[in-house]
Amino acid sequence: MSIFTFGILGVALILRDRIVMLVDLDYFFAQCEERRNPSIKGKPVVVCVYSGRTEDSGAVSTANYVARKYGVKSGIPIVLAKKKLKDVDAVFLPVDKTFYREVSDEIMEILRGYADRFEQMGIDEAYLDVTKRTKGIYQAEELAETIKGDVLTQQSLTCSIGVGPNKLVAKIAADVQKPNGLTLVRPEEVQSFLLPLPVRRLVGVGRKTEKKLETLGVRTVGQLARFDVQKLIEVFGRKLGTYFHNASLGIDEEPVQERSEPESVSRISTLKEDTRDLAAILDEAYMLCDAVHAKLLQRGLVYRSVSIYVVAGDLSVHSRSKTFENPTSDLETFKRTVKDLYEKFLSESAVEARRVGVKLSNLSKKEELQKPLTNFFGFSNN
Ligand code: DCP
Ligand code: CA
Ligand code: CA
Numbered sequence: 560m561s562i563f564t565f566g567i568l569g570v571a572l573i574l575r576d577r578i579v580m581l582v583d584l585d586y587f588f589a590q591c592e593e594r595r596n597p598s599i600k601g602k603p604v605v606v607c608v609y610s611g612r613t614e615d616s617g618a619v620s621t622a623n624y625v626a627r628k629y630g631v632k633s634g635i636p637i638v639l640a641k642k643k644l645k646d647v648d649a650v651f652l653p654v655d656k657t658f659y660r661e662v663s664d665e666i667m668e669i670l671r672g673y674a675d676r677f678e679q680m681g682i683d684e685a686y687l688d689v690t691k692r693t694k695g696i697y698q699a700e701e702l703a704e705t706i707k708g709d710v711l712t713q714q715s716l717t718c719s720i721g722v723g724p725n726k727l728v729a730k731i732a733a734d735v736q737k738p739n740g741l742t743l744v745r746p747e748e749v750q751s752f753l754l755p756l757p758v759r760r761l762v763g764v765g766r767k768t769e770k771k772l773e774t775l776g777v778r779t780v781g782q783l784a785r786f787d788v789q790k791l792i793e794v795f796g797r798k799l800g801t802y803f804h805n806a807s808l809g810i811d812e813e814p815v816q817e818r819s820e821p822e823s824v825s826r827i828s829t830l831k832e833d834t835r836d837l838a839a840i841l842d843e844a845y846m847l848c849d850a851v852h853a854k855l856l857q858r859g860l861v862y863r864s865v866s867i868y869v870v871a872g873d874l875s876v877h878s879r880s881k882t883f884e885n886p887t888s889d890l891e892t893f894k895r896t897v898k899d900l901y902e903k904f905l906s907e908s909a910v911e912a913r914r915v916g917v918k919l920s921n922l923s924k925k926e927e928l929q930k931p932l933t934n935f936f937g938f939s940n941n
Contacts (some may be wrong), residue, residue: 576746578699579815580687581721581729582670582706584663585738587683589623591659592652594715603629603649607637615641620654624738657827666714668857673706676815684733686726688815696722696745703741724749727811731760749809754781761806768795768803783807824854825866827916833872835911837901844897847917852890860922861886865896868916869904879904886923893919 584590588606593599603626610617615637622631622640626649631640637651663682671677674687693699703720710718719740721732728749732742744752758780759769771794777783784807792800805811826847834840844867855862866880879900883892897917 575690576724577688577690578693578696579723579726579729580689580699580703580706581684581726581733582687582710582718583684583720583733583737584666584710584716584718586621586623586627587663588621588654588659589626590716591655591662592650593623594662595658599650601625603631603644603647605631605637605640605644605649605651606654607640607651608654609637661826662714662716664854666710666716668854669709669713670706671857673702674815677817678815679818686729686815696743700741700743703743707739707741725809725811726813726815727762727806728752728809730762731756734760750784753807753809754779754784756780758783758807761803763799763802763806771795780807821858821922823918823920823922824851824858824860824862825868825916825918826850827868827870827914829914830912833911833913835905837898837905840901840905840912840915841898844901844915844917845894847915848890848894848897851917851919852888852893855888855919855922859925861888861925862893862919863887863921863923864919865893865900866918866920867897867900867904868914868918869908869910869912870914870916871910872913875910877904877908877910882921886921888925893917 589604592604592606604623605626606620606622608617608620609615617637619631619633619635619637619640621633626640626644629643629647631643641649641651659682667679667685670685670687673692674689675691676688678686680686689699689702693702699722703722707718707720710716717739719733719737719742721729721734721742721744723729723732723744724746728744731753732744733740736742757769757778758764758772759766761780761783764772772778772783775786775790775794777786783803786804786807788800788804791804794800795803828843828847830839830843863884863886864880864882866878869877871877881896881900901915
């Protein structure tokens with residue numbers, strides 16, 4: 560390839576619109592519960608954070624779409640949700656974050672595999688920059704369908720996807736059709752897509768800002784776009800004022816970028832029966848080691864600490880750890896350490912294991928052997 564063609568391609572790549580997806584899992588905690596126990600599907604399902612003060616004190620974490628029809632949603636008191644659902648056969652369950660985190664981790668690995676750049680946002684959503692791997696919006700639509708299919712067949716969960724030229728538009732697009740939605744916004748449609756929406760849809764506009772904007776006569780994104788930017792800066796300050804103005808026009812240059820390294824990678828699972836038998840425990844633990852190790856490699860990480868967990872019949876949690884001087888990614892070292900730690904644990908404790916888990920922590924990026932090549936324009940080749 561001549562330097563000339565290389566140059567043209569390079570410039571074309573920079574000038575091309577980005578294609579960004581936001582994948583958000585539908586009624587996430589409640590859908591995890593439906594997956595675990597399909598017999599509750601079709602009924603209103605309410606996942607609750609019980610505060611423990613009185614029997615029903617606490618708030619709703621989330622609810623499935625059947626329950627939402629009755630007005631039940633995140634944040635309302637459990638007592639109120641029970642009132643709204645008093646005439647129907649509804650299911651109320653306590654949150655199980657450990658379980659949702661496991662499901663989330665597995666789904667995030669699937670999504671990561673489809674992205675040039677990946678950025679997880681919280682437990683149930685992620686941005687995927689797919690510019691390089693798609694030639695335009697039609698391929699992006701196909702890719703989004705593939706992702707939805709994969710998450711459904713591999714993890715039995717539905718999600719909603721928004722596709723747009725940046726994170727701001729992708730996020731709003733993912734929200735307009737739910738559950739199980741797919742919304743595409745082409746660059747030339749951004750303006751007309753945003754205009755009629757209430758300002759609240761913009762990331763960063765909370766209830767307070769919404770109220771303030773309303774006193775200025777601004778309710779929709781279109782009204783915000785026509786509002787004098789200097790006036791916005793007077794009211795909200797330069798940074799926020801400029802942000803609101805740009806956001807109303809659908810302008811957002813924020814790159815999709817990987818968050819800092821996870822603190823740990825772990826897996827836990829329930830044994831067939833409660834036991835103190837080392838061989839039975841290790842049978843399960845080694846399988847968990849394989850899964851955790853695969854994830855470590857996938858993320859290009861090395862570890863310094865190994866931990867084991869035992870959850871007893873009374874749900875008490877016990878753990879043992881070992882930290883090494885130097886980081887490694889070695890699987891044998893991992894398994895040997897897990898064996899030593901379980902041996903040690905069983906000799907020190909009389910507990911019977913119901914669930915066992917393994918964890919790698921003190922993670923860091925594996926040192927690159929080679930610096931990435933830099934092309935004619937100074938852009939990295941990979
Ligand atoms: N969550 C919570 N309390 C809130 C909001 C959310 O505990 N006030 C939890 C439960 C949700 C999860 O975070 O399942 C993800 O939040 P979302 O806002 O994405 O809501 P859902 O996934 O439940 O529903 P949707 O289908 O609207 O995305
Ligand atoms: Ca969600
Ligand atoms: Ca979400």
